[in-house]
Amino acid sequence: MYAKIYRPRPSAMSSGRANAQHWVLEFDSDEPHAIDPLTGNAISTDTREQIRMTFETLEEAVAFAKANDMPHRVHGSTDTKRIPRSYSENFDFNRKLPWTH
Template identity: 45%
Template sequence: MSARIFKPAKTAMQSGRARTQAWVLQFEQEVPRSLEPLMGYTSSADMKQQLRLTFPTKEAAIEYAERNRIPYTVSEPHEPKRRSVAYSDNFRYNRIGQWTH
């Protein structure tokens, strides 16, 4: 019954940072998923796998896991590298190695 504490990254479909500020405690899979023979659905008998708890801070999530004696691992978030680029840089005279127009 191990859990993972992480801060979710934004999806490729969103431009904002909604739902990426909270820390999440999610249980790891204990029972492997199985293929349901009649309909072909993937199912699992592990109900904890559906549980997803959110916390405002990493410390709150760790405190909850320790208080309930849940073994956990913490995954630190990777901050994206932001480049500030202007549209006019596409048409710079000294641009090297790239075709502009």
């Protein structure tokens, strides 16, 4: 079972970047999920899937995995380029980009 180290992407429902600055260590499951017949939820007997650890830097997460002899994979993150704009720029007369709706 590999530990997956990645930086989570910010939510599409907000413009904030509060949870996008830290690195997360999670475990990938090797076992397939079973379906609970009563509720229809996916269930698993592997409790390591429930562990989610956060670190300030990538180096801290990799050092923790190596110190505890965990095989790990680092998934790189692509930072999106943000163009700072004000709300009033949506209604400019000399708008460079056309309306999209």
